[in-house]
Amino acid sequence: xxxxxxxxxxxxxxxxxxxxxxxxxxxxxxxxxxxxxxxxxxxxxxxxxxxxxxxxxxxxxxxxxxxxxxxxxxxxxxxxxxxxxxxxxxxxxxxxxxxxxxxxxxxxxxxxxxxxxxxxxxxxxxxxxxxxxxxxxxxxxxxxxxxxxxxxxxxxxxxxxxxxxxxxxxxxxxxxxxxxxxxxxxxxxxxxxxxxxxxxxxxxxxxxxxxxxxxxxxxxxxxxxxxxxxxxxxxxxxxxxxxxxxxxxxxxxxxxxxxxxxxxxxxxxxxxxxxxxxxxxxxxxxxxxxxxxxxxxxxxxxxxxxxxxxxxxxxxxxxxxxxxxxxxxxxxxxxxxxxxxxxxxxxxxxxxxxxxxxxxxxxxxxxxxxxxxxxxxxxxxxxxxxxxxxxxxxxxxxxxxxxxxxxxx
Amino acid sequence: xxxxxxxxxxxxxxxxxxxxxxxxxxxxxxxxxxxxxxxxxxxxxxxxxxxxxxxxxxxxxxxxxxxxxxxxxxxxxxxxxxxxxxxxxxxxxxxxxxxxxxxxxxxxxxxxxxxxxxxxxxxxxxxxxxxxxxxxxxxxxxxxxxxxxxxxxxxxxxxxxxxxxxxxxxxxxxxxxxxxxxxxxxxxxxxxxxxxxxxxxxxxxxxxxxxxxxxxxxxxxxxxxxxxxxxxxxxxxxxxxxxxxxxxxxxxxxxxxxxxxxxxxxxxxxxxxxxxxxxxxxxxxxxxxxx
Numbered sequence: 001x002x003x004x005x006x007x008x009x010x011x012x013x014x015x016x017x018x019x020x021x022x023x024x025x026x027x028x029x030x031x032x033x034x035x036x037x038x039x040x041x042x043x044x045x046x047x048x049x050x051x052x053x054x055x056x057x058x059x060x061x062x063x064x065x066x067x068x069x070x071x072x073x074x075x076x077x078x079x080x081x082x083x084x085x086x087x088x089x090x091x092x093x094x095x096x097x098x099x100x101x102x103x104x105x106x107x108x109x110x111x112x113x114x115x116x117x118x119x120x121x122x123x124x125x126x127x128x129x130x131x132x133x134x135x136x137x138x139x140x141x142x143x144x145x146x147x148x149x150x151x152x153x154x155x156x157x158x159x160x161x162x163x164x165x166x167x168x169x170x171x172x173x174x175x176x177x178x179x180x181x182x183x184x185x186x187x188x189x190x191x192x193x194x195x196x197x198x199x200x201x202x203x204x205x206x207x208x209x210x211x212x213x214x215x216x217x218x219x220x221x222x223x224x225x226x227x228x229x230x231x232x233x234x235x236x237x238x239x240x241x242x243x244x245x246x247x248x249x250x251x252x253x254x255x256x257x258x259x260x261x262x263x264x265x266x267x268x269x270x271x272x273x274x275x276x277x278x279x280x281x282x283x284x285x286x287x288x289x290x291x292x293x294x295x296x297x298x299x300x301x302x303x304x305x306x307x308x309x310x311x312x313x314x315x316x317x318x319x320x321x322x323x324x325x326x327x328x329x330x331x332x333x334x335x336x337x338x339x340x341x342x343x344x345x346x347x348x349x350x351x352x353x354x355x356x357x358x359x360x361x362x363x364x365x366x367x368x369x370x371x372x373x374x375x376x377x378x379x380x381x382x383x384x385x386x387x388x389x390x391x392x393x394x395x396x397x398x399x400x401x402x403x404x405x406x407x408x409x
Numbered sequence: 410x411x412x413x414x415x416x417x418x419x420x421x422x423x424x425x426x427x428x429x430x431x432x433x434x435x436x437x438x439x440x441x442x443x444x445x446x447x448x449x450x451x452x453x454x455x456x457x458x459x460x461x462x463x464x465x466x467x468x469x470x471x472x473x474x475x476x477x478x479x480x481x482x483x484x485x486x487x488x489x490x491x492x493x494x495x496x497x498x499x500x501x502x503x504x505x506x507x508x509x510x511x512x513x514x515x516x517x518x519x520x521x522x523x524x525x526x527x528x529x530x531x532x533x534x535x536x537x538x539x540x541x542x543x544x545x546x547x548x549x550x551x552x553x554x555x556x557x558x559x560x561x562x563x564x565x566x567x568x569x570x571x572x573x574x575x576x577x578x579x580x581x582x583x584x585x586x587x588x589x590x591x592x593x594x595x596x597x598x599x600x601x602x603x604x605x606x607x608x609x610x611x612x613x614x615x616x617x618x619x620x621x622x623x624x625x626x627x628x629x630x631x632x633x634x635x636x637x638x639x640x641x642x643x644x645x646x647x648x649x650x651x652x653x654x655x656x657x658x659x660x661x662x663x664x665x666x667x668x669x670x671x672x673x674x675x676x677x678x679x680x681x682x683x684x685x686x687x688x689x690x691x692x693x694x695x696x697x698x699x700x
Binding site for chain 1: 536543629
């Protein structure tokens with residue numbers, strides 16, 4: 001009798017414990033797929049962790065904590081697809097954020113479609129990502145593009161050249177120098193359209209293989225053509241062309257998009273050869289695009305010891321955009337999340353994030369414009385990134401190394 | 410002047426290739442080891458130089474010394490952790506030892522490459538040139554560093570020649586590459602010979618790695634390409650022949666430079682590979698090989 005009572009008591013205790021267990025909520029899992037041994041990828045990972053830790057510290061989402069399931073795709077589309085499959089089927093993530101490589105993002109887009117799991121790319125740029133969504137909305141609506149499309153990056157660069165550089169210097173000719181990758185095809189196409197519109201003649205258009213290590217022949221060729229500037233589109237490369245440009249004292253400034261130059265480590269990586277390099281980025285120290293920009297930079301530096309590169313900002317915002325969508329939808333179901341993500345109106349670290357709708361050719365890409373996100377133009381000076389456009393502090397001005405010459409107008 | 414530009418650029422890169430290849434071929438000639446962790450060793454030296462220059466705010470010369478030391482340490486690690494255990498293993502048949510060592514060094518090279526990428530990313534690292542600035546040569550603006558690299562490479566190769574042909578230790582090395590058994594009969598310890606060859610190899614690969622970092626920059630992703638490059642140069646020149654390696658390094662260096670300037674940098678490494686295939690068909694022992 002006593003034995004039976006003991007067992008009954010134990011059973012009661014167990015069931016009581018079980019019901020307590022059911023009340024502590026399951027975490028919300030977010031998959032983060034990134035190229036962990038590349039600068040662009042570490043920004044994604046760090047930005048995600050910073051955002052998730054802050055949200056969890058503030059109580060999580062309706063009492064549920066966020067949990068990051070992290071995967072290294074080794075810059076390979078095949079590895080990324082495998083990671084995506086695992087994230088969805090085994091690790092049960094509600095959404096995937098990641099990659100800065102367009103080839104990888106384009107490989108994941110159909111998997112988001114097949115698994116009905118939202119995928120937000122926070123670093124890739126190719127126009128094709130949003131074009132696929134526009135052309136086959138019902139299938140591809142699960143993908144969102146939380147970074148500027150290549151076409152808008154080129155427009156932003158042309159706008160900044162017109163607003164700023166052409167006021168101070170005579171810029172009438174250029175050579176476009178890009179790595180041969182998926183994201184630069186639309187970038188270069190837009191350069192070739194927007195540069196002539198601002199009175200810059202494109203003398204040559206050079207696309208080089210991303211595993212080029214000796215740029216001397218290219219600089220030699222460009223110097224022979226005597227352009228006023230070199231307009232770049234580089235991301236997989238950055239250190240080598242910059243270091244060699246400085247060592248060889250190529251007398252032509254480099255402006256445009258150099259995504260490695262957006263990282264705070266670029267000065268050290270190039271041992272100062274970055275001096276004078278002008279690049280587009282999403283934000284930088286002192287840019288103060290929104291009230292959140294500088295605090296994010298300060299937190300990032302405190303935690304990781306270096307200034308964030310562009311993917312850190314966009315990934316941080318992407319996590320917050322996703323969390324807001326979860327709250328708006330009241331659910332983590334894929335279809336409901338997509339509908340909620342489309343209603344995003346979030347002021348993040350780089351501007352006001354809204355996505356284009358079905359009627360735009362850039363469906364689910366970030367809206368570009370002064371009220372939304374424009375990006376900035378910055379120049380490396382004395383180990384610092386100095387923001388020069390669209391808003392610059394009064395003391396900020398251009399400073400090129402002695403060996404480059406820009407003529408006054 | 411394009412011709413002068415090609416001449417100078419080709420000379421510098423060939424000298425760099427030559428230094429790496431000489432170490433590689435010496436290793437094979439004396440101890441029979443084809444060290445496929447060669448590229449990884451160079452990368453470690455390059456990254457170590459970058460780390461020391463950055464973290465300790467050291468001068469480029471200090472960084473160069475540190476990088477070379479890292480090359481030597483990696484060479485010894487390769488010998489003691491990978492090569493020697495396989496060579497002494499009782500479970501590997503003698504006839505297959507070379508293949509096992511080859512595979513072992515290949516895997517070890519990949520391990521090193523991934524470790525470097527893990528800690529420092531696969532982004533190329535560069536070190537400030539030992540002497541900065543440019544000078545005019547024949548109307549061509551050339552970084553002084555490029556000329557310095559050629560001078561250093563040849564100086565080191567010259568020192569190596571002196572060591573091998575004029576010093577007793579060097580002659581022992583030479584003898585070991587010709588007939589190791591006879592050497593042991595004369596009372597010399599082969600193990601000490603091997604240690605010295607790995608040390609020399611480490612210095613050569615270390616210097617080559619550091620110079621590469623000052624010239625073009627080096628990344629962990631390039632490790633296998635650097636090994637393949639050294640391997641094809643050494644086979645082209647003749648396995649075990651130092652003079653052959655130097656000659657082949659210049660052939661390959663100039664072929665690459667000409668291709669990069671006249672056709673496109675993308676196809677830079679192709680002609681050398683085509684040449685390698687042709688030479689293996691027509692003269693398998695290489696240009697100056699003796700086996």
